[in-house]
Amino acid sequence: MSDLLDRLRDRGWRLTSQRRVVAEVLDGDHVHLTADEVHARAAERLPEISRATVYNTLGELVTLGEILEVATDGRAKRYDPNAHRPHQHLVCFACGTIRDVHPTGDPLAALPAAERFGFTITAAEVTYRGLCADCVRRSG
Amino acid sequence: MSDLLDRLRDRGWRLTSQRRVVAEVLDGDHVHLTADEVHARAAERLPEISRATVYNTLGELVTLGEILEVATDGRAKRYDPNAHRPHQHLVCFACGTIRDVHPTGDPLAALPAAERFGFTITAAEVTYRGLCADCVRRSG
DNA sequence: TTCTTGACTTAGACTGTGTCTATCTTAGGA
DNA sequence: TCCTAAGATAGACACAGTCTAAGTCAAGAA
Ligand SMILES: [Mn+2]
Ligand SMILES: [Mn+2]
Ligand SMILES: [Zn+2]
Ligand SMILES: [Zn+2]
Numbered sequence: 001m002s003d004l005l006d007r008l009r010d011r012g013w014r015l016t017s018q019r020r021v022v023a024e025v026l027d028g029d030h031v032h033l034t035a036d037e038v039h040a041r042a043a044e045r046l047p048e049i050s051r052a053t054v055y056n057t058l059g060e061l062v063t064l065g066e067i068l069e070v071a072t073d074g075r076a077k078r079y080d081p082n083a084h085r086p087h088q089h090l091v092c093f094a095c096g097t098i099r100d101v102h103p104t105g106d107p108l109a110a111l112p113a114a115e116r117f118g119f120t121i122t123a124a125e126v127t128y129r130g131l132c133a134d135c136v137r138r139s140g
Numbered sequence: 141m142s143d144l145l146d147r148l149r150d151r152g153w154r155l156t157s158q159r160r161v162v163a164e165v166l167d168g169d170h171v172h173l174t175a176d177e178v179h180a181r182a183a184e185r186l187p188e189i190s191r192a193t194v195y196n197t198l199g200e201l202v203t204l205g206e207i208l209e210v211a212t213d214g215r216a217k218r219y220d221p222n223a224h225r226p227h228q229h230l231v232c233f234a235c236g237t238i239r240d241v242h243p244t245g246d247p248l249a250a251l252p253a254a255e256r257f258g259f260t261i262t263a264a265e266v267t268y269r270g271l272c273a274d275c276v277r278r279s280g
Numbered sequence: 281t282t283c284t285t286g287a288c289t290t291a292g293a294c295t296g297t298g299t300c301t302a303t304c305t306t307a308g309g310a
Numbered sequence: 311t312c313c314t315a316a317g318a319t320a321g322a323c324a325c326a327g328t329c330t331a332a333g334t335c336a337a338g339a340a
């Protein structure tokens with residue numbers, strides 16, 4: 001985490017208290033918070049932080065490649081600090097929980113040239129969907 | 141197309157002119173229109189159709205399994221009449237064009253049990269991203 | 281240490297996308 | 311032809327996100 005702050009300072013970032021708490025809130029595994037969730041948690045530590053600053057900071061961290069923007073549903077985007085290791089997502093239909101998963105092989109290999117329509121393809125995102133153990137139990 | 145209208149009538153749908161034009165607008169291959177695009181095209185044929193009716197009709201067609209809702213970016217959802225054959229999507233970074241593609245194999249097979257976190261997984265959506273031939277040409 | 285300044289933060293207006301409600305219209309059966 | 315519940319409509323509303331103008335402050339200069 002403080003290595004993140006070091007990298008940012010090296011890139012000329014001014015280290016404000018707002019940016020520090022946003023970075024702290026995003027620390028951890030399987031973290032996929034919406035901008036408003038980040039704002040709520042940041043505001044516990046720094047009550048007057050504004051929504052605009054949270055959006056600005058998240059956007060800058062995405063541009064710098066330090067976090068990922070994930071749009072799994074039609075709702076709010078989620079912000080993912082796990083930008084260092086490529087991964088895909090597993091989402092529960094019922095409760096919306098998101099886990100990072102690491103499929104084997106290269107998903108691009110499954111797409112034959114005849115199905116590429118002349119595109120130069122550089123990425124494949126996979127979203128696995130199902131019910132998590134808790135929601136299976138609850139629903140019978 | 142009229143087989144679609146037949147199926148809907150069989151399911152007890154009242155066939156209004158509004159529902160008819162929405163169904164007509166969604167006919168074709170590689171069609172992935174936003175709700176407002178559907179509304180604009182429907183309004184060419186039926187000028188006073190309302191946004192609410194377009195949203196209602198699209199939602200009902202999704203519920204009936206006649207069209208798919210696709211969220212490829214963080215923007216407006218797109219509606220896809222190709223609900224009869226499973227497929228994935230190929231999206232151009234630059235112009236946003238969407239093509240239907242059919243990868244080989246089952247994407248679920250690439251996710252080992254140890255990476256499933258106890259979920260009961262029932263679906264995998266893949267979005268391939270790259271530059272289409274036109275945008276590659278234009279950009280250099 | 282204090283000063284300076286442009287980078288940063290803020291409140292709130294504004295936009296795009298989608299939902300809801302109250303009222304009006306109409307498809308299709310009696 | 312008439313009736314009525316299903317459907318259509320306008321516009322208010324909600325949510326996610328962007329933008330702007332004015333105020334604040336981190337960090338380098340002196
Ligand atoms: Mn993730
Ligand atoms: Mn499609
Ligand atoms: Zn769940
Ligand atoms: Zn393109």
